[in-house]
Each structure stands twice: as C-alpha cells, then as structure tokens.
Amino acid sequence: MNIQPEAILEKNLIQQLTGLYYSYASIHDEDGLLSNLKAQLEAFNQTAFSDKEFGAILNHLSKGNIFAKARTLRDRFQMDRDNGDSFYVRFFNSEEWSSNLFQVTNQVTVEGVYKNRYDVTVLINGLPLVQIELKRRGLELKEAFNQINRYQRHSFWTNSGLFQYVQIFVISNGINTKYYANNRNQSFQQTFYWADVHNRNITGLTDFADAFLNPDHLGKMIAHYIVHNETHKILMVLRPYQYYATEAIIEQVRNSRKNGYIWHTTGSGKTLTSFKASQIAMDLPEVHKVVFVVDRKDLDYQTMNEFNCFKKDSVDATDNTRSLVKQFGDDTKLIVTTIQKLNNAIHKKRYKSD
Structure with a gap:
C-alpha cells in the first residue's frame, strides 16, 4: 500500500x-x-x-x-x-x-x-x-x-x-x-x-x-x-440519497406539471427527506401550499410530530376534515393530512361551501 x-x-x-x-x-x-x-x-x-x-x-x-x-x-x-x-x-x-x-x-x-x-x-x-x-x-x-x-x-x-x-x-x-x-x-x-x-x-x-x-x-x-x-x-x-431525492423533487416542482415518486427503504429517513423537500418547496414563490398526504391516521400523527421535531411549529394538526378545509383557506403553508380526510374534503357536499 x-x-x-x-x-x-x-x-x-x-x-x-x-x-x-x-x-x-x-x-x-x-x-x-x-x-x-x-x-x-x-x-x-x-x-x-x-x-x-x-x-x-x-x-x-x-x-x-x-x-x-x-x-x-x-x-x-x-x-x-x-x-x-x-x-x-x-x-x-x-x-x-x-x-x-x-x-x-x-x-x-x-x-x-x-x-x-x-x-x-x-x-x-x-x-x-x-x-x-x-x-x-x-x-x-x-x-x-x-x-x-x-x-x-x-x-x-x-x-x-x-x-x-x-x-x-x-x-x-x-x-x-x-x-x-x-x-x-x-x-x-x-x-x-x-x-x-x-x-x-x-x-x-x-x-x-x-x-x-x-x-x-x-x-x-x-x-x-x-x-x-x-x-x-x-x-x-442529509445523506447523499436524501439530498438527490430532495433536489429531484424540487426540480420537478419547478419545471414540470407531471407527478413522480421517490423510493426509499425502511429506516432510510423518508420523513426527513419529505420534510426537507416540503420546507424548500414552501419557500418557492410559485408554491402556495405544500400538502403532505399519508394513508393512515397513525402516520398522520407520527409525521406531524417528526416535522415539528425538525422545525418547531412547522405544521398544525388536521384533527378532522373541517380543520383541513379551514387550512386550505387560510395562510397555512404546510399541511399534513390523511388521504381519507382529503377525499372527504374534496367529495362530500357539506365541506364544499367551507
């Protein structure tokens, strides 16, 4: 050697x-x-x-x-x-x-x-x-x-x-x-x-x-x-794959109207990647709101806690569909919610007038 x-x-x-x-x-x-x-x-x-x-x-x-x-x-x-x-x-x-x-x-x-x-x-x-x-x-x-x-x-x-x-x-x-x-x-x-x-x-x-x-x-x-x-x-x-994932998400937000996905393994820091991408996207002048959607109620609570751990008071809880609809109408920049509450907000008549 x-x-x-x-x-x-x-x-x-x-x-x-x-x-x-x-x-x-x-x-x-x-x-x-x-x-x-x-x-x-x-x-x-x-x-x-x-x-x-x-x-x-x-x-x-x-x-x-x-x-x-x-x-x-x-x-x-x-x-x-x-x-x-x-x-x-x-x-x-x-x-x-x-x-x-x-x-x-x-x-x-x-x-x-x-x-x-x-x-x-x-x-x-x-x-x-x-x-x-x-x-x-x-x-x-x-x-x-x-x-x-x-x-x-x-x-x-x-x-x-x-x-x-x-x-x-x-x-x-x-x-x-x-x-x-x-x-x-x-x-x-x-x-x-x-x-x-x-x-x-x-x-x-x-x-x-x-x-x-x-x-x-x-x-x-x-x-x-x-x-x-x-x-x-x-x-x-951030680790390199988190950096590149975040950079790719922001590039997609800035320059494309198409969707995309990032694949991470269990324990690889997906929430941190998501938080950092959300934080950078919020600062883009063309972005009005960032909505982070999860598929289970326990993930809703877990994600909200972790986001607030990374930055204090960065996100408020959407305890129910009505509070979610309210956040869409106010100056809240970052919303974490479940797909079920988002579906209710979009499709149920009683929320359409809110």
Whole structure:
C-alpha cells in the first residue's frame, strides 16, 4: 500500500481548494482568527466595524451551545452602531450561498485544556464552518474521528468559541473520506460517505473535495441540507440519497406539471427527506401550499410530530376534515393530512361551501 504522509495530503487538499476558488488565509492562532473574521465580515456586509462594534459582534457570537450557534449563524444580528444607527449584521447568506466568502487555512493552534493544532479549516465569511481532520494513508479512519472528539473536549469551546460554529466535520485518510454534522455527542455510526447521483460512493479525498467541498455545493449543504432537530437539540446533515431525492423533487416542482415518486427503504429517513423537500418547496414563490398526504391516521400523527421535531411549529394538526378545509383557506403553508380526510374534503357536499 502507498503510505502517503499526512502533510502531503494536507498540502494537496489546500492546493485543490484554492483551485476551486477558495482564498488561502494564513492564520496561526486565536488572534489571527479574530483579525480575519473582522475583515471577512466587513467585506461580506460591505461596511467597516469599529473595535467597539466588532466587540459587540463577538459577544453575540459567543452565546449559546453548538445547536444555538447554528441558529445564530443563519440569523441576522441587530447592532447599534457608534453613531446611533441600527445595523443588521449577516453571518451567512442562505439564499445566494455562492455569494459567501470561502477561505481555507491550516494548522490553526488553539489552547484549551491542551494545546491543539487543527489540520484544515474551511472558513465562510470568516467563521470556521467545516473542519477537516486528516490521517496518513493506511491508518484507520476512526483515528481522525477520535481526534476531532478530543478537540471538542479540549479546545473548540475555548477563547471566543468560534470553532463551535463548525457545521460539518470531514475525516479522511486519503483513501476513505466521510462527513458528519457537528454535535456534542458524536457517534462513528453517524458518519457518511458522499455519493454521486447514481449512489456510487465517493471515497477518495480528491474526488470528495471536487464533489462536496466546491463552494457551490458546500454552500448549498450548509444553507439547505442541515436540519435542526428541535426535540433532541442536534444538527442533522442529509445523506447523499436524501439530498438527490430532495433536489429531484424540487426540480420537478419547478419545471414540470407531471407527478413522480421517490423510493426509499425502511429506516432510510423518508420523513426527513419529505420534510426537507416540503420546507424548500414552501419557500418557492410559485408554491402556495405544500400538502403532505399519508394513508393512515397513525402516520398522520407520527409525521406531524417528526416535522415539528425538525422545525418547531412547522405544521398544525388536521384533527378532522373541517380543520383541513379551514387550512386550505387560510395562510397555512404546510399541511399534513390523511388521504381519507382529503377525499372527504374534496367529495362530500357539506365541506364544499367551507
């Protein structure tokens, strides 16, 4: 087996990412990270921040745990400027994700319980949103996974805590490469291979970087394909077949009046795929309502609970046919109902006047 040193993997990856229009940032420590963050947020928001204003931004960014910070990333921060004006600071553009500013850096050293030096960090608008841990060819992939777990215990939370903004971890030994969402308690079983549209795994680091880490795709994954599980307070990143299924559904909604179907096996995350497709479809200007139809009452309740787990209050119960008819007439965007209630609403005379 060809044993390729970790340093060569790192060098080649950085060279590849700069070829994908990342800018390289020379950052060595916390001070460099903060200095770069200020410059990138100023460029992204097209304004300059005073030291006092940037201090207010850092104070805002420091609040909350990993789950809360994922919300902060996607929200705007209303800040009082030195001149008394109000200004909304943006940290990430979820609508036009390619307009975000992509950088790559390596060997950032952070001191916590121990001094840790991270391999490759992807910065978006100055925030570390993807952390890549590499091991030389021939080593088990789980060693990279365990290394990230140590970083989480020892140093990600220290100083400004900016590394708690990481959304996606990537682990690779050059031959095998996997990704997973950032959470406090990690399981190696929740690491995934990326795949192409034909469900062929993309395992090599070079191919993975081309497919997954190119700015357009990575920006879209962070913007649309990370789900905030409100019940368990965890982040969930979609697997490749869920991503392609959702993309196909949205393409069909946008460009065709024909029907279609997606086939998933038991336990493959059909409800999550359905939720994400519904959520994206709701945001399309040409879509007035999204109706999710199930064939049993227990699935109606189960689906409603799971949708609300993925996003709080995203759907109300249709307890009976009359409440379903009412939802069709009001501003409810997402409806979950049974085929029986939908059939009654369409065909029974007493509901036609509602």
